[in-house]
Amino acid sequence: MSQKRTRSGFGVMMGLIGMIRPMLGIMCLAILMGCVGNLMASFITILGGYGFLPVLGLIDGVNLTVIFVLLILFALLRGILRYAEQASNHYIAFKLLARIRHKVFAALRKLAPAKLDGSEKGNLISIITSDIELLEVFYAHTISPIVIAVITSLFMVIFLGRIHPIFGAVGLIYYLIVGALIPIMNGKRGSSTGQEYRNSFGELNTCVLDNLYGLEEILQFGQQETRQKEQNKRTEKLHETSQTLKDHETIQKIVTDGVILSAGVVMAILGAVLLEDQAVKSWEVIIAVITIMSSFGPTAALSTLSNNLHHTLAAGNRVLDLLEEEPVVEDVAAGAEECQGDIVCDHVTFAYENEEKILDNFSGTFSENKIHGILGKSGCGKSTLLKLLMRFYETDQGTISYGKEEINRINTKELRNNISYVTQETFLFQDTIANNIKIAREDASMEEVIEAAKKASIHDFIMSTPEGYDTKLAELGDSVSGGEKQRIGIARAFLHNSKYIFLDEPTSNIDSLNEGMILRSLDQEKKDKTIILVSHRKSTMGIADEVKCM
Ligand SMILES: Nc1ncnc2c1ncn2[C@@H]1O[C@H](COP(=O)(O)OP(=O)(O)OP(=O)(O)O)[C@@H](O)[C@H]1O
Ligand SMILES: [Mg+2]
Numbered sequence: 001m002s003q004k005r006t007r008s009g010f011g012v013m014m015g016l017i018g019m020i021r022p023m024l025g026i027m028c029l030a031i032l033m034g035c036v037g038n039l040m041a042s043f044i045t046i047l048g049g050y051g052f053l054p055v056l057g058l059i060d061g062v063n064l065t066v067i068f069v070l071l072i073l074f075a076l077l078r079g080i081l082r083y084a085e086q087a088s089n090h091y092i093a094f095k096l097l098a099r100i101r102h103k104v105f106a107a108l109r110k111l112a113p114a115k116l117d118g119s120e121k122g123n124l125i126s127i128i129t130s131d132i133e134l135l136e137v138f139y140a141h142t143i144s145p146i147v148i149a150v151i152t153s154l155f156m157v158i159f160l161g162r163i164h165p166i167f168g169a170v171g172l173i174y175y176l177i178v179g180a181l182i183p184i185m186n187g188k189r190g191s192s193t194g195q196e197y198r199n200s201f202g203e204l205n206t207c208v209l210d211n212l213y214g215l216e217e218i219l220q221f222g223q224q225e226t227r228q229k230e231q232n233k234r235t236e237k238l239h240e241t242s243q244t245l246k247d248h249e250t251i252q253k254i255v256t257d258g259v260i261l262s263a264g265v266v267m268a269i270l271g272a273v274l275l276e277d278q279a280v281k282s283w284e285v286i287i288a289v290i291t292i293m294s295s296f297g298p299t300a301a302l303s304t305l306s307n308n309l310h311h312t313l314a315a316g317n318r319v320l321d322l323l324e325e326e327p328v329v330e331d332v333a334a335g336a337e338e339c340q341g342d343i344v345c346d347h348v349t350f351a352y353e354n355e356e357k358i359l360d361n362f363s364g365t366f367s368e369n370k371i372h373g374i375l376g377k378s379g380c381g382k383s384t385l386l387k388l389l390m391r392f393y394e395t396d397q398g399t400i401s402y403g404k405e406e407i408n409r410i411n412t413k414e415l416r417n418n419i420s421y422v423t424q425e426t427f428l429f430q431d432t433i434a435n436n437i438k439i440a441r442e443d444a445s446m447e448e449v450i451e452a453a454k455k456a457s458i459h460d461f462i463m464s465t466p467e468g469y470d471t472k473l474a475e476l477g478d479s480v481s482g483g484e485k486q487r488i489g490i491a492r493a494f495l496h497n498s499k500y501i502f503l504d505e506p507t508s509n510i511d512s513l514n515e516g517m518i519l520r521s522l523d524q525e526k527k528d529k530t531i532i533l534v535s536h537r538k539s540t541m542g543i544a545d546e547v548k549c550m
Contacts, residue, residue: 019100086140135316164288335414350381362381371531373541388400457518486510498529
């Protein structure tokens with residue numbers, strides 16, 4: 001159903017960076033502010049060093065007033081630039097997240113309903129919620145820090161190199177160790193623990209939710225202690241993994257700090273050697289040591305970044321996969337606008353991807369002005385047939401036609417507009433009852449809504465709720481019964497008033513009195529319509545003019 005692509009980490013980064021294009025200007029500005037701000041931070045210490053040189057009697061001609069003014073200016077600007085950089089990065093990140101969410105929903109509209117039908121629903125929910133959220137880290141805290149670290153380090157290498165090329169080389173090597181080598185090694189080591197942490201977190205979540213949703217079952221079967229133990233076990237595991245992660249972080253901090261200190265020592269030793277050879281002056285050695293010690297801010301920031309990068313890129317990969325996925329069925333946009341006449345299935349064969357055939361050479365005609373019953377045992381493919389008639393999937397072999405037109409030549413939007421499809425599970429939105437019915441036809445008048453509700457035998461129930469048709473379903477909580485839900489679904493179908501009505505087990509939860517009323521309404525509606533009624537109840541089939549057994 002879905003084609004998973006494996007991209008390299010670099011490929012994912014490029015894919016994600018590709019989406020920044022509309023905001024490249026702000027991104028460059030953020031990077032510029034970050035570079036200037038970080039350099040100013042380093043130069044506050046370096047200038048301070050310059051200020052001390054005359055005191056030590058090492059050089060003359062340093063204007064202390066200028067240094068003092070510059071120090072204050074740099075300190076002030078550093079704060080402002082830092083704020084502005086962060087603000088721009090977050091602006092970009094949240095704008096981009098909104099854009100990506102928009103794109104993901106557009107992709108889902110194209111991929112649904114086949115995509116939402118399969119087993120991947122859970123995955124999809126995690127992409128839409130946590131994966132997209134994780135990308136904030138990438139856009140706000142990954143791209144610009146990397147670029148800023150590269151630019152400021154290069155600047156510092158040049159600054160040191162101008163004092164003496166060997167100082168420049170030492171700088172380059174140490175920036176690479178702190179900014180690249182340590183993060184990469186760390187990323188490799190930390191990624192499995194990070195993954196474990198996320199898994200444990202997910203498992204604990206699932207466990208808590210299971211325990212909440214299944215509270216009635218737990219009480220009924222006396223499972224409190226077992227479930228409690230299970231939950232404690234998972235909490236314990238999460239605690240252990242987070243401890244390991246913390247330990248990793250601590251070790252990494254110690255290593256990074258150690259390396260930075262050693263940079264100062266190495267610079268001082270080399271400076272002493274060069275001083276001996278009279279290749280540099282003593283004050284230059286002091287400035288070089290101060291420079292290297294005060295310039296690791298941007299590179300050291302990269303070493304903590306690598307902890308998250310792995311997850312961020314994995315999340316990015318899943319989001320990109322979804323955006324690039326091809327739908328199982330492409331909508332027909334240009335095809336015939338008309339959709340009328342008998343439905344003819346001609347030797348239809350169909351299997352879900354990589355599974356065995358569900359329909360094998362199925363043929364049959366569903367003619368107009370009739371109610372057609374479809375009877376068959378659970379799992380034989382009744383719902384699947386309706387999905388094929390809706391063109392949620394395409395047949396593997398054989399054809400389906402509406403009148404003279406083959407289904408693949410009919411404009412898909414038009415086709416679905418001509419069908420009222422009541423699925424096995426009616427979904428109710430957190431809105432008023434009236435609006436829940438009205439989604440079938442937004443411009444329907446209140447009278448029409450009430451008429452549809454009466455036909456679906458749900459009017460009396462609605463009138464018994466506190467505010468009738470204006471009652472919000474959220475206020476009723478879980479108290480809408482399965483049968484009431486189904487009847488709201490059927491009311492939608494009556495309101496939609498289309499030529500074709502497909503009902504998938506519409507009355508499975510409804511008592512025989514209400515069922516009788518609904519079936520009678522259907523019988524009165526069947527003129528000029530083609531109604532297909534799926535059920536495994538023989539009694540329901542009493543209303544059908546023709547019954548096909550599958
Ligand atoms: N999206 C899907 N991907 C893979 N297999 C599926 C999918 N939907 C249904 N199936 C499988 O196809 C078979 C037919 O399913 P279908 O829902 O059409 O049966 P049904 O006749 O409507 O059954 P019931 O009476 O229980 O509703 C089942 O074995 C089911 O597990
Ligand atoms: Mg079914």
